[in-house]
Amino acid sequence: MADGLELREVAIAKGGQPLVRLDCVIAPGDVLTVMGPSGVGKSTLLAYVTGTLPPAFTATGRVLLDGEDITDAPPHQRRAGILFQDDLLFPHLSVGANLAFGLRKGGSRADRKARVDEALEQVNLGGFADRDPATLSGGQRARVSLMRVLLSEPGALLLDEAFSRLDTVLRAQVRELVFQRAREMRLPVLMVTHDADDAAAAAGVVVTFGAD
Amino acid sequence: MDEIAFPGRARRSDMRRRFLPVLPALTLVVMLGPVIAGLYGTVLPAFGHLPAAGLSGPTLDPWRALFDWPGIGRAVALSVTVGMGATVTALTLVMLLTAGWSGTRAFKALERLLSPLLSVPHAAAAFGLAFLIAPSGWIARATSPWLTGWDRPPDLLIVQDGWGLSMMAGLIIKEVPFLLLMTLAALGQSDASRAALVSQSLGYGRVTGWLKAVFPRVYRQIRLPVYVTLAYAMSVVDVALILGPNTPAPLSVQIVRWMSDPEIAARLVGAAGALLQLGLVVAALLVWWMGERVVARLGCLWVESGARGRLDRPVAAVGLGGGALSAAAVLLGLAVLTVWSFAAYWGFPDVLPDGLTFANWERHLRGVVAAATDTVLIASPVVAVAVVLTIGCLEAEYRHGLTLSQRGMWLLYLPLLIPQVAFLPGFQIFLLNMGADTGHLPVMVAHLVFVLPYVFLSLADPFRAWDARVGTVAAALGASPNRVLWGVRLPMLLRPVLTAMAVGIAVSVGQYLPTLLIGGGRVATLTTEAVALSSGGDRRAIGVFGLIQTAAALVPFALALAIPAIVWRNRKGLRHG
The missing domain is CATH 3.40.50.300 (P-loop containing nucleotide triphosphate hydrolases)
Incomplete structure (x- = not known):
């Protein structure tokens, strides 16, 4: 295989x-x-x-x-995770909720929140979890979009x-x-x-x- | 390369697979079933066949009785002249208005008035107009006695005039906003502004350029709504009762009279009349269709002539004036309804009553509350079912590619094209034959026939315009189709969904004939109560009921704006969506 x-x-x-x-x-x-x-x-x-x-x-x-x-x-x-030319963050969800959307099911609330926060830290967006995605800059949104895909643990x-x-x-x-x-x-x-x-x-x- | 159809989309094997694809078919049955049953229930009695009453046909007696009725000629003529007149006038006004003014500040102002104007029920608008133009109406009061010299209301037949002119006016002021809304939607899809710009740069006047370059594509898109307007205006009942002539009444009103007659024989005549009404509408649509061809030919000649349009300014002025007048008629009508509902003694020719009082409201409070309860009781489940079916159909289309074809669009418009008065009496007879009782449930079924198409038409565009890549991203993140729908798509579409609900409520609130006929007199909504008041002429009561009827249709629209604004107050990306 x-x-x-x-x-x-x-x-x-x-x-x-x-x-x-x-x-x-x-x-x-x-x-x-x-x-x-x-x-x-x-x-x-x-x-x-x-x-x-x-x-x-x-x-x-x-x-x-x-x-x-x-x-x-x-x-x-x-x-199969995908990134388009637009970041396509869900406009009705906060930055943190966007990341949590892709996170696999399971784990305690605190645990999931910690993983989201950690992912944000990794791309220098610590503390952004409660933000409205529409208020972020283009580069910030692209990074959130990337972390959202990666948190969903894709195979490709x-x-x-x-x-x-x-x-x-x-x-x-x-x-x-x-x-x-x-x-x-x-x-x-x-x-x-x-x-x-x-x-x-x-x-x-x-x-x-x-x-x- | 041997190719097989790609199965990925079709093979999704969740439970929904079995349920969702059935919804479009179910929707068609719910929407068209009563229409077909109603036509069936009309045809048989029209030829003297009514087993429930021990009559068996076929016989032509009902038709003989119909054509022996002395008013038949006038009634038929009224149906045709009022229907054609109202449709031609409303369409012309909307086209001239759009041609001369789209993109300008004046046009934007009218656009903003559109939703409230649309949601005012026909009956309320008709009452408002009557209170404006009647011999004792606001216009006469405002100009008396200094201009007219009248000390008392003149003995003129303005409202309910024999030519049906006031009825035509009542229809025009409601059809202008409807056609304008449809035109605005069509403009967005036909690259109109650039075509207008090009024709202007070629030296064409604004109106001429628009009519030559943009009108043909816009008309293609609004064709079905125009047909709906024609069919509706030819066969409307409530507006005809309020503003239409009495001796004789338009055919639609006479049919309802026959159908409410305790004599069984009269019902057979009514059924024959209903078929005649249907034939009239079909014939008028055919004539209109041929007229389209004539206009198209003449239009082509006009285009080829290269005329740049010298009358543009006056023509545009007519468009704006007509549009503004029609909007003003509805708004001033509401204002005069409001004043009457609070009026103490109000003598002629005073412009305002001697005093304002809550007495009228107190007197009618119980009746209003009872009628409002029935209205809400019927509208809520009907709209809920309509929204669920609509979303189900659209989602089936998205998931399984079950797209509505052009023919499907015709099916959607069918309940709006077939005159209510042509199939509702038959549906009533059908229900009687089935042993079904009159009452709330059959009324809801009948309302659904008219609510569904409007809810669907309102929601379909925004639902389909949703960026499918968002769905792909969500699915790629592991979200199931149901989670994508409930967790992403519907929240993002909250505003259009609520708007579609408001449209549905407004349609249900405004229904007169289905409530009256199918309810068998046991269901009293704000609309049936208000229209029933028209013969009594108690202006204060009409004011109260007309206002509440308008509020019942208008408040949901306000909520459809307010709720998303509150829910998504911290979400900039959804503020204008």
Whole structure:
């Protein structure tokens, strides 16, 4: 049983028109970058992995996470965490509640709160638990968003243009933080981007779509 | 590459899977069942077949009796002229108003008045208008005797005039806000502001440019609501009772009279009349549909002519004037209802009563409380069921891709397009044949038919506009579909959900005919009580009931604004959502 994220002969089509094909294994701690102009179906690939492919698309191939076939599993049982270009923090929940949302069930209240506080401390946001996410800066929100995914203990991390809304300086910082955390937690990372800097920073295999 | 349909979405095997996909079908049954049963229950008696009364057909006697009724010609003509007149006028006003003023400060001001104007029940608006324009109304008082020379109310038939003009006016002032709301929604979806800008940069006047470049796309979107307006205006009962002519009455009112007649034979005539009313509406819709084609052809010629529009200013002025006048009529109407409800002695031509008193309120308090109780008792479960079914349908659509097609939209509008007076009498007969009693439960079933489409139409857009990526993120964090719905989606959509509930309550509160016919006289809501007062002419009582009726529809809208503002007071991200 191979650890990591495996896309076995995945092919996605829309209305009979083939969009993307990918056959790869991403080892724990590695990053696979998928590049290409917008509209070639990069995000569709991630939707296939999260189990939220719109009905207009058809797909073949299997998705395996740590050797387990998750192709037919419902999205919430796939352990595939995802970050989009917007932080998508739940606007009705406080920063702390956003983090607790992803935290696995179990543990006492105090215990859960402690884990949330600790996660915030790790990204220099100690004491932010009661804040309204809408009052945070873009960089702060990106960090909260990252910690929310990590607290849910995913088996893989998907990045859908995750850094494209941040300005250049912030972008490098957040990107570095994400990759560093993913390596530490030995997460396979599948990143979709149109930005060459992202690909270079990932220092992994790069697959380019729509280039032929 | 051999492809199989991707099964990930379809194979989610939680319990909901079996329950949720059934909801759209159930919703259609709840919404259309009474309509179909009602039409069935109308057709048979219209041909003399009524087993419950020992009559078996088929016979054409009811039709002969219908066409022998001396008022039939006038009644039919009134239905057509009032319906067409009100719809054409309201639509024209809204289009000119939007063409000439959208984006301006004056337009924004009218937009803000929209929700309150919409929620005022038809009956209350009609009473208010009557109290304004009657010979002893506020307008006559304000201009007498210094302008008119009247010392006593003139002997003029203004309200309930034989041409149905005041009835038409009463419908226009309520349909303008409805069509304006629909137009605003359509504007957002049709890239209107940029098209208007482009046509202006090509040298077109504001109104001409809008009519040529934007109107066609907007009209496509508001077509069904326009049809609803036409069908409604042709067959309305409560507004006709208050503002419509008496001798003869419009067809819809006469049908209700026949249906309330203890003579069984009269009911057969009523059923025939109901079918005639349905035929009239269908014919009018067909004529309208053909008219659309004619207008489209003429419009194309007009566009090709390249005329830049020289009459823009006066035309825009008419639009704004008409819109403002119609809003003012509703608001001043409410004001005059308020004054009457507190009025002590109020002689003509005084603009205000001699004194204000709570006596009217005290006298009617018990009646108001009883009617308000019935109103709430019916509206609450109806709206609760409607909201649950609506959310269920929309969630089934989200989870299983069961999208409502264009044909589905027609089904949604069907209960609003078929005149109430065409199928409710039949539904009443159907219930009688089934041995079902009249009373609260059947009334609720009947209300649901009309509440459901409006709740659905109100909630569908915001529900679908919700960013599905938020759902993906939540699911990727391990949240089940139910947790995503209850823990994320609905809290984020609190305001639209509450607004949809308020819409539903306003619709239920305003229902006259279903309450009257299906309730069999045993259910008395604020609306039936208020309309029943119209024949007596006790203006103080009408003021009291009209105001409370308006409040019953208006307060939920205020709560739908206030509750999210309080609950999410510390959540900036939801303040404007």
